[in-house]
Amino acid sequence: MQVNRSDTDLQLPAHEKSAWYLVQCKSRQDERAEENLTRQGYKCARPLCRRERVVRGMRTTSQESLFPGYLFIYLPDSANWAPLRSTRGVNRLVSFGGKPLAVKQELVTRLQNRIEDIKPAFVVGERVRILEGGLGALDAIFMSADGEERVILLISLLHRQQTVSMPLMNVSAF
Structure with a gap:
């Protein structure tokens, strides 16, 4: 301070x-x-x-x-x-x-x-929305940062939990 x-x-x-x-x-x-x-x-x-x-x-x-x-x-x-x-x-x-x-x-x-x-911009467990790409408009859960420009998300796809890595710019707070 x-x-x-x-x-x-x-x-x-x-x-x-x-x-x-x-x-x-x-x-x-x-x-x-x-x-x-x-x-x-x-x-x-x-x-x-x-x-x-x-x-x-x-x-x-x-x-x-x-x-x-x-x-x-x-x-x-x-x-x-x-x-x-x-x-x-x-x-x-x-x-x-x-x-x-x-x-x-x-x-x-x-x-x-x-x-x-x-x-932090996103907190582990926070709900986020995928903005672009093949998974665009899906909701996900923020898991962790993967370097400076990528994030790891948990998504529910076909009744299974999947982790995906994507560019940070494709994700926004819910």
């Missing part, structure tokens, strides 16, 4: 209480919001995860937000919330009854320390 921190973390007096708060970002702009808030000197945390996807028949790994559309911001209780509302990419501070609700430090710490998992 990657968490961005500003080099100029907020310097708070010893008597000032601070907490993490949840920021709702505009649609698909959580990275932009984090960048702009960090540039303004705020301490932010946007947990990331790696995800494997199939793009044009090739498996690719990309990083994306663990919680798309949200990030955490560390602020003192007496902070001026007004600059947050006009920050590009920020929609609002999540609040209840008109008051921003603090997120427990333990939760943010656990998210910061979690192990980053790669979520």
